[in-house]
Amino acid sequence: MRATVDIxxxxxxxxxxxxxxxxxxxxxxxxLPSSCQLQKQFHLNGMHKAGDVVLGGLFEIHYHSVxxxxxxxxxxxxxxxxxFDILGFSYAQTMAFAIDEIxxxxxxxxxxxxxxxxxxxxxxxxxxxxxxxxxxxGREEQLLDENCLGSPPVLGIVGDSSSTSSIAISSVLxxxxxxxxSYFATCACLSDQQQFPSFFRTIPSDAFQVRAMLQILKQFxxxxxxxxxxxxxxxxxxxxxLQSDLAQSGRGCLAYLEVLPWSNDPVEHxxxxxxxxxxxxRVVIAFAxxxxxxxxxxxxxxxxxxxxxxxxxxxxxxxxxLQTPHLMPYLGGTLGIAIRRGEIPGLRDFLLGTxxxxxxxxxxxxxxxxxxxxxxxxxxPPAGWLDTGGALCTGQEDLESAVTEFLDVSDxxxxxxxxxxxxxxxxxxxxxxxxxxxxxxxxxxxxxxLQKLQPWxxxxxxxxxxxxxxxxxxxSFDENGDALPIYDVMNWCWLPDGSITVHNVGVVxxxxxxxxxxxxxxxxxxxxxxxxxxxRSVCSESCPPGTRIARRKGEPVCCFDCIPCxxxxxxxxxxxxxxxxxxxxxxxxxHCIPKTIEFLSYHEPLGICLTTAxxxxxxxxxxxxxxxxxxxxxxxxxxxxxxLSFLLLLSxxxxxxxxxxxxxxxxLWTCQLRHAAFGISFVLCxxxxxxxxxxxxxxxxxxxxxxxxxxxxxxxxxxxxxxLVLTSIQAAICTAWLVSSTPTPHKNTQYHSDKIVYECVIGxxxxxxxxxxxxxxxxxxxxxxxxxxxxxxxxxNEAKLITFSMLIFCAVWVAFIPAxxxxxxKYADAVEVFxxxxxxxxxxxxxxxPKCFIILLRPERNTKxxxxxxxxxxx
Numbered sequence: 001m002r003a004t005v006d007i008x009x010x011x012x013x014x015x016x017x018x019x020x021x022x023x024x025x026x027x028x029x030x031x032l033p034s035s036c037q038l039q040k041q042f043h044l045n046g047m048h049k050a051g052d053v054v055l056g057g058l059f060e061i062h063y064h065s066v067x068x069x070x071x072x073x074x075x076x077x078x079x080x081x082x083x084f085d086i087l088g089f090s091y092a093q094t095m096a097f098a099i100d101e102i103x104x105x106x107x108x109x110x111x112x113x114x115x116x117x118x119x120x121x122x123x124x125x126x127x128x129x130x131x132x133x134x135x136x137x138g139r140e141e142q143l144l145d146e147n148c149l150g151s152p153p154v155l156g157i158v159g160d161s162s163s164t165s166s167i168a169i170s171s172v173l174x175x176x177x178x179x180x181x182s183y184f185a186t187c188a189c190l191s192d193q194q195q196f197p198s199f200f201r202t203i204p205s206d207a208f209q210v211r212a213m214l215q216i217l218k219q220f221x222x223x224x225x226x227x228x229x230x231x232x233x234x235x236x237x238x239x240x241x242l243q244s245d246l247a248q249s250g251r252g253c254l255a256y257l258e259v260l261p262w263s264n265d266p267v268e269h270x271x272x273x274x275x276x277x278x279x280x281x282r283v284v285i286a287f288a289x290x291x292x293x294x295x296x297x298x299x300x301x302x303x304x305x306x307x308x309x310x311x312x313x314x315x316x317x318x319x320x321x322l323q324t325p326h327l328m329p330y331l332g333g334t335l336g337i338a339i340r341r342g343e344i345p346g347l348r349d350f351l352l353g354t355x356x357x358x359x360x361x362x363x364x365x366x367x368x369x370x371x372x373x374x375x376x377x378x379x380x381p382p383a384g385w386l387d388t389g390g391a392l393c394t395g396q397e398d399l400e401s402a403v404t405e406f407l408d409v410s411d412x413x414x415x416x417x418x419x420x421x422x423x424x425x426x427x428x429x430x431x432x433x434x435x436x437x438x439x440x441x442x443x444x445x446x447x448x449x450l451q452k453l454q455p456w457x458x459x460x461x462x463x464x465x466x467x468x469x470x471x472x473x474x475x476s477f478d479e480n481g482d483a484l485p486i487y488d489v490m491n492w493c494w495l496p497d498g499s500i501t502v503h504n505v506g507v508v509x510x511x512x513x514x515x516x517x518x519x520x521x522x523x524x525x526x527x528x529x530x531x532x533x534x535x536r537s538v539c540s541e542s543c544p545p546g547t548r549i550a551r552r553k554g555e556p557v558c559c560f561d562c563i564p565c566x567x568x569x570x571x572x573x574x575x576x577x578x579x580x581x582x583x584x585x586x587x588x589x590x591h592c593i594p595k596t597i598e599f600l601s602y603h604e605p606l607g608i609c610l611t612t613a614x615x616x617x618x619x620x621x622x623x624x625x626x627x628x629x630x631x632x633x634x635x636x637x638x639x640x641x642x643x644l645s646f647l648l649l650l651s652x653x654x655x656x657x658x659x660x661x662x663x664x665x666x667x668l669w670t671c672q673l674r675h676a677a678f679g680i681s682f683v684l685c686x687x688x689x690x691x692x693x694x695x696x697x698x699x700x701x702x703x704x705x706x707x708x709x710x711x712x713x714x715x716x717x718x719x720x721x722x723x724l725v726l727t728s729i730q731a732a733i734c735t736a737w738l739v740s741s742t743p744t745p746h747k748n749t750q751y752h753s754d755k756i757v758y759e760c761v762i763g764x765x766x767x768x769x770x771x772x773x774x775x776x777x778x779x780x781x782x783x784x785x786x787x788x789x790x791x792x793x794x795x796x797n798e799a800k801l802i803t804f805s806m807l808i809f810c811a812v813w814v815a816f817i818p819a820x821x822x823x824x825x826k827y828a829d830a831v832e833v834f835x836x837x838x839x840x841x842x843x844x845x846x847x848x849x850p851k852c853f854i855i856l857l858r859p860e861r862n863t864k865x866x867x868x869x870x871x872x873x874x875x
Contacts, residue, residue, distance in 0.1 A: 044119045044131050045081065045364045047092065049099070051115020053453065055425055056135035057095045058128055058159030058169075060088035061120040061365050063291075065127060081122040084372045087414070088161070089365050090351070090406050091183070092118050094415040095158055097350040098422035109430050112450065117154055120364070121165065128165040129172075132157060136178050136455075155455055156181065156425045156462075158418060163187035163234040170199040177456030181424055183417035186314065187237045191480035198459045200477050202420040203314075204485035206234070206287070208516075209337050210241045212487050212508040213285060213311060214249065215518040216335060222309075223252040223558050224539040226281045228272070228296070230288040231259045234315070238287040253539065253558035255281035260292040269299040277305055282537040285311045290319040297322065300330055309528075309535050312336030317490050318413065320405065323500045332494040333528030337487045341504070342416030342471045348409045356395045370395070373404050413488075420475050420483075428461035485510040489518075493526040546589030548576040565589040568753055582747075584754040595749075599758040600663050600826040600833075607663050610833045617656035617840055624848050625649040631855050635864040644688050644695070644719060648847070651685035655840040659833045666745040671760035675743065676734040678836060679771040683730035685843065686778040686809075687723045689802055693785040695719065696799050730774055737767030748825065757825035776813065782806050801847055808842030 045061070062081035070076050099114045119131035138153035156179040160166050166185035173180055174197050181200045182190075188207035190199055217225065227242065229235030239257055246252045256279055258272045273296070276284065286293060293316050310331055316322065317336030356370040356378070357363055371377055376393035377385050386392070399407070409415075435447030441460055442448070448457040466476040477483060489506035506520035529535055543549055543562035548571055550561045565576035570585045570592050579585055579592035586593050601607045628645055631637050637645070658681050661674035741763035748757040762768045783806035789799030816835035823831045854861050 044127070044134055046117060046119040046131070047096070047364050048117045049096070049115045051099075051103075051113040052450065053112060053429060054115040054117055054154045055095075055099065055422065056132075056154035056157040056159075057092060057116060057118035058121045058131055058135075058157065058161075058165075059092040059095070059118060060085050060123045060161050061092060061368075063088070063123045065122040065124040079122070079124070079127065081120055081127070084368055085123075086369065086372060086404065086406050089369055091161075091414055091418050092365065093351055093354065094344070094347065094418045095422055097344070097347055098419050098426075100350065101346065102423070102426050109426055109433070112429075112433065114426065121160060121162075123162070125162070125165050125168060128160050128162070129168055132160075132169040132173065132180075136173060136176065153455075155179075155429065155453055156458055158183065158421045158425070160185060161414075162232075163190065163237075164232045166190060166199070167196075167233055170196040174198050177459050179425070179428075179455055179459050179462055181421040181462075183421050184414055187233045188241055189233065189237050191482055193480055196481070198456070200421075200424070200462055200481040200483075202417040202424065202475065202483045203339060204487060205480075205482055206238045206313075207241050208482075208485040208510065209314060209487065210238060210245055211516060212337055212489075212518065213242070214245055214252070215508060215516065216311070216489070216520075217252055217283070219518060219520060220534045222283045222537040224255055224281045224537050225252060225283040225285055225311075226256045226258075226276060226279055227254055228258050228260055228284060228286045228288055228292075230292050230315075231262055234289075235259070235287045238313070242285070242287075250557070253556035255279045255539070255556075260288050260296060262292075264295045266299070269296055270303075272296070273299045273303050273305055276300075276308070277303065280539065282307060282535045283309045283311060285313075286316070287313040288315065290316045290321060293319065293322055297327055297330065301327065306330060307529070307535075309537065310334040312490075314339050314487070318411070318502065323492065323502065325498055325500070328492070328494045328500055329528075331528075332492055333526050334492040335505075335525070336490040336492070336502075337508075338490045338504075339413035339417060339488070340473070340486045341488055342412050342419070342469065342473060344409065344412055344416065344419050345470060347412070347415070348407055351407055351409075352400055354399065354406075356393065367393075369406070370397070373397075373399070373402050373406065416471070420469060420473070423467065423469070424462065424465050424475055424477075425458070427467045428458055428465045431461045431465070432457060485516075489520060491525050494528065543571065545591075546571055581749075582756060596755045597758060598752070598755045598826055599665050600829045601665070602663055606826075606830055610830065610837070611660065611663055613837050614656050614659045614833070617837055617844065618653050621649050621653040621656060621844060624844070624852060625653075627852055627855060628848075631862070634855065634862050636851055636855055636862045643716065644692050644723075645848075647723065648685060648688040648692070648843075651681055651688060652840050652844055654681040655685060655836055659836045662829045662833045662836075666758050666760045668745060671743040671745050672738055674760065675762070675768065675771065676738065678832075679734055679775065680727060680730050682775050682836075682839075683778060684723070684727045685840075686775060686782060687726040689806065689843070689847075690726070690778055690782040690785070691719050691722050693782055693789065693799065693802050694722075696789050696802070697785065726778065730771070733767070733770055733774060737764055737771065740764060741767065751824040755825075759825060759828070772813075772817075776810075779806060779809050779813070783810060801850065805843045805846035808846060809839045812839040812842065 062083050063085045064083040065079045065081055067079040068077040095118060096116060099116050102108055102114055117135055119134065121128035121131055135154045135157055157169075157173070158181055160169060160180075160182060161184035163185045164187075166180070166182050167187065167190065170180055170190065174195070177198045179198045179200065181202065183202055185201060186203055186206045186209060188205045188210075190196055190201065191205050191207070193199075217223070227239060229239045236259075243254065243257075246254065256275050258275060260272070261268045288296075306329060308330070310333075312334050314337050317334075317338040322331060354366055354369065356367040367378055370393055374391075374393060374397045376391045376397075378393045378395075381390060381392060412419075432448050432453075433450060435441075437447050438445050440447035442457065448454065463477060463481075466474070468474050473486075474484060486507065486509040488504050489508060490502050491505045493501050493503055495501065503524065505522075505524045506518065508516070508518045510516045525534075526532075527534055539556065539559040540561070543560075547562040547564050550563045551557065552559050552561060565571050565585065568585055569576040569578050570589050571577075576589070582595055583592035584595045585591075600610075602611055625646065628637050628642065628649065632642050654677070658674065658677040661670050661677060664670065743760045743763045746759055746761040748759050749755075751757050783803065786799050786802035786806055789802075812835050816831065819831045820828055820835075
C-alpha cells in the first residue's frame, strides 16, 4: 500500500507541474475563435459561492466511486459517485455556514467577502486529487468570459478527510505552499513539516490518539491486546506508533496484529476472527474505518465471538451503522476515542434552510440529500420507480419533521473541526490583511495586498494563528501544524430497555503544564460483562511476592513464567534483588529480615551446659584445694609436694574459668584475653605437673647411694623458678601475638548464608600454633618423664597418676585439632571449651581423685606408716 501511494504521488506531482504551467493558464492563441473552450476534462461535482477571497473544500458527499471499463476504443466515461454520505454532506454545509457567518461578522474580515468552492471527493484518492488541483489552479471546463479566464484559484483548502488523500494532496500542494487544513486526517506522518510544509489540521494526530489509548490500557491494567487496522496510511501508521510506544513504555504487548481487507472478503474475515477467538487477549483495538468494521462484525456475529472488550479509534467511535441491537451483544461496552465535541450556535437553522432545486455547480447535493431524506425522486424518476411504489419529490416536504441525523447538532464533532478549520483560515487572512506597510513579515517588511494574495503568505499567518471559539476552545497550531491535542472518551451503553446510547465518560488532553492527562469517570462506564467490571487481559498474571519473571523464549515480554527467588533475594515488581549484607530473605522471599546472629550464647542449651560444667569444675577445684589446705599436715598431702599441688589446683581453677571467655558475644577484650588466658593457664598447669614429675625422679635418685645431690639442686626454690620460667615463656609468646596481630571479633557469613556468625579471628595462625605447640611440648615432655618413672616403688606411685593424667591430656588435645578445624562458627568455640574442660577434669580426677579418696574416705591409710609400709611390704 505504501509503495502504491508513493508511485501515485510521483504521478500526481508530474500532473501538478503540467496543470500549473503557464501554457495551461494561457491556452488562447490568435488562431482561436473569440469564444474558446479548454480541452474537455474530468467533471467534478461541487458547490460554489463567489467572493473576494475563495476558500476550497474537499468533502465525502458520496462514499463510493464506480469507474467504467476503459479500453481506449471509445471516449473514456467519467466515474460515477454512489452512496450518499449524509454526514459528509453535513460537513460541507458546515463549511458553507461558517463562511456565511464570517461574512456577517463585522469584526472579522471587514469589507472582505469570503466565497467557497467545495468538491465531492467520492472517498476516492483520484477524485480527491483532481479536485485539489482544480482548486489550486482555478481551472474549470467552462470559462467565465471570452478572455478564457477561469474561476480564480482558492487561497486555502479545508480537507481532506482521508489521511491517504491528504498525504497525496499535501505532498503536491506543499511544493507551492498552498495551505491545507484537514478536519479528519489523523495520520501521524502528516506532522512532518519537512514533507508537508503547508499542512495543518484541527484534529489531533494518531500519535496522540495512540498515547490516549495506552493511558486507558494502563488505567485498567490491560497489557495483552489484539489490534485490527485498515490497509491504508491511517491504520499502518497507527500500528507502527502503537508498537513503538508499547516497546518504549514496556507496559503491554500485542497478541496479534491483523490488517482488514478493503473489500468484503469472507475468507480473510473468517481467518481474522479465528485468530481473535484463539487468542487469550480480551481487549481488541480497532484502528479502522466504519466500512471495515461492518464487514468484520458480520463474521463476528456469525461465529458468536463474545466476551471481547473493543476499543474504537475516532474513525468509527460514532458510527451509527454499528450501533444496532443486533451488534450490541458484541460491541456493547466499547470504549472509543472521539473527536472533541463542540457547539455551533445557529447551525441547525442554517441546515433547515437547505432546499432542493435544479442541480447546478452551485447547489450540488441538495436534491440528492432531499431524495435520500424523504426516499423520493424528482421528476423524471428512474424507470420503474413509480411502479414499485416510489413517490415523487415535491420539494415542499417538511424537513424539520424528518428523522435525520443531518439536523442533529447535539453531538458535533467532525463538524466542529470543519468549523474551526474555516475560522483558522479566516483569522489568518484577517491578520494578514491588517498588516501595517513597512512592518510586514515579508521581504523589505512588506505586507500582502488583497489584490495579489499568495497562498504561501497565508501559511506564515496560519503558523501564528491563535483564537478562541464561541464554545470556549482555544485554536492554535504547533510547530508541526497540529492543533492542541484533546479527545473525548466515549462508551457504548446498552440500556435495559434495549436502547443504545454513546455517552462521554472522560477526556484525554495535553497541556504545557501537566502534559498528557487522562480523566475517566469509571462509575459511568458500561461493561458488557458479568459482573459489571472491567475484564482482565494479560498474557501472564503478575508474579506473586517471592517470585521473579522468567521470559518465555520466542514470545512477547508480557508472556512469562514465575519462578521463586533464590536464597538471599526478595522480589519487587519484576525481578529478584539481593538483600543487604546483614539481611536475609524471608521464607516467602517477599521481603528481607535481619540475619540470625549466631555465637555460643549463655542462653542456649549448649552454652548453659558448658557454663555449668566450667563452674562445676571450678567448684570442685576449690573444694579439693580446701581439703588439701585443711589436711596439709597429713602425710598424704605432705608426701605429694603440697606447694606444687596448691599451685596446680589454682591453675586448674583458672583453666576452668578461662573457658567462660569463649561463651557469650565476642568482643575485642574477650577475643584478646581468651587465648592468652587459656595458654598461660594450661602452661602453668602443665609446668606444675612437669616439675612434680621431675621431683619424683629426683627423690627416687636421692634414695640411692650417692644420689643426695639431686634434691640439693632441685629444691623448693628451683621448683618455683622452673614453673615461673616456663610460664613466662608462654606469657611472652602471647604478648608477641597480641602485639603483632591481635585477635578481633568478626562477622562471618561464609558458614551460613542466612546467619551472621560472630567469632574471634585469631589474627596470626602462627602465633596460635606456637601457643598450642608450646603447651604440647611441655605435655609430651611431662608424659615422657612420667612414663620413665612409672615402675618406681609404690611409695612413689605419683608417677603412674601423672602418666595417666598426661595420657588423657594429650589424647584430648590431639583429638581437638581436627575437630576444631572442621567445626564452623560457634561449634569451634564449643569444641575448644570442651577440650579445655575435658583435659582439666582429666587432670583433676587423675591427680587428685585417688588422694581425696584416701584423705576423706580412707583416713587410716593417710599415715606415714601406711604410706611407708605399703612400700616395705612390696620389697
